[in-house]
Amino acid sequence: MAEAEISNAVTENPVLVLCSSCRVPLADSGDLVETPEGANVILVKAVTADVEIDEEKVVSTYEQDVFSTLQVLYCKGCNSPIGALYVSTPRHLDYKRDLFNLDPRAVNCYCFDNPHKQRTRMNQKSVNLLNVPFMETQLKKCRTVLGVCERSIKEIEGLFQSSGRP
Structure with missing residues (x-):
């Protein structure tokens, strides 16, 4: 999705930015920053x-941002590179500094208000072999939290029963 399409979608409805590989939420339209025309990047605060x-800072050698110091951003769900955080830039790229620069090719956007406005880079399944370990970890965490909640409820019920309340 191009940055202009995202800007248009944001004015109409809230937008959630998702990883295009594993569909993990990365950002939302509340933190979106206006991007200069033709920048080919999604900037969020x-x-x-x-x-x-x-953690490693690298100096870019790409022509469009040569001599910029940046840190690469990765999706924790699938470890895909999704953009960069510019630490220092030449003067003409000051608008990118200290903002999260998401690659429009690495993300999908979902409009909350109207599911028909859902934008995706390509038609893909929501679960694939790359994100199964992440999903299993998340399910394990949910089961742990559920177990803690069940024990807490049983303790509270026990306190009510011992106090003689119905």
């Missing part, structure tokens, strides 16, 4: 906990 920032 904040991302979800599902985005991993590489």
Whole structure:
């Protein structure tokens, strides 16, 4: 989805930015920053906990952002590269500095208000072999939380019964 389409969608409805590989939420339209025309990047002020920032800082040698220092962003769900966080830039790229620069080819966008406006880069299944381990880990965490909640409810019920309340 192009950055212009996202800007148009944001004005109409809230948008959720998802990883195109595993569909993990990465950001939302509330943190979207206006992007200059032709920048071919989605700029956001904040991302979800599902985005991993590489600790290693690298100096770019690509022509469009040569001599910029950046950290690569990865999706925690499938470990796919999804963009960069620019630490230092030449003057003409100041608008990218200290913002999360998401690659439009690496993300999908979902419009909350109207499911027919759902935008995807390609038609794909929501579960694939790459994200099965992540999904299993999330299910295990959910089961753990559910077990803790069940024990807490039983303790509360026991307290009510011992106090003589119905």
